[in-house]
Amino acid sequence: MSTMQATTVSCPHCGRTNRVPVAAEGRPKCGHCKQPLPWMADAGDDDFTEVAERADIPVVVDLWATWCGPCRMVSPALEKVATDLAGRIKLVKVDVDKNPRLSQRFEVQAVPTLLILDQGETVARQAGAAPAPVLRQWVEQSISARKG
Numbered sequence: 001m002s003t004m005q006a007t008t009v010s011c012p013h014c015g016r017t018n019r020v021p022v023a024a025e026g027r028p029k030c031g032h033c034k035q036p037l038p039w040m041a042d043a044g045d046d047d048f049t050e051v052a053e054r055a056d057i058p059v060v061v062d063l064w065a066t067w068c069g070p071c072r073m074v075s076p077a078l079e080k081v082a083t084d085l086a087g088r089i090k091l092v093k094v095d096v097d098k099n100p101r102l103s104q105r106f107e108v109q110a111v112p113t114l115l116i117l118d119q120g121e122t123v124a125r126q127a128g129a130a131p132a133p134v135l136r137q138w139v140e141q142s143i144s145a146r147k148g
């Protein structure tokens with residue numbers, strides 16, 4: 001089912017609105033100017049494998065909760081990072097209260113907990129809030145070591 005799901009995103013280069021699938025091979029490009037598009041999706045217990053673990057590019061996972069104050073700072077900061085690094089990462093958000101299996105699997109003790117997955121394997125992890133430039137540096141360092 002989730003392969004049918006899509007979100008809309010406006011291209012940072014030309015401003016055109018694009019439909020971006022939640023799960024797909026490769027990385028999304030703007031239908032008009034062909035530049036890579038920011039890729040952000042929500043995932044949960046049922047579709048995490050498809051949305052996050054099968055992605056071809058590194059995935060930043062934001063494990064957040066609605067009641068969490070710092071999450072309200074980190075989520076937009078991560079969206080900025082995902083926009084700046086369009087074509088290089090995918091951002092996947094998981095509401096921990098609605099997805100107990102993922103919370104348990106990743107042993108979430110505090111929110112936000114951030115993970116970087118490379119083909120399903122956790123390559124970096126951190127808990128707590130940080131400003132966008134710090135998050136971007138952390139993401140870039142974590143994905144620069146990957147092969148290929």
Ligand SMILES: [Zn+2]
Pocket residue numbers: 011012013014015016030031032033034035
């Ligand atoms: Zn465009």
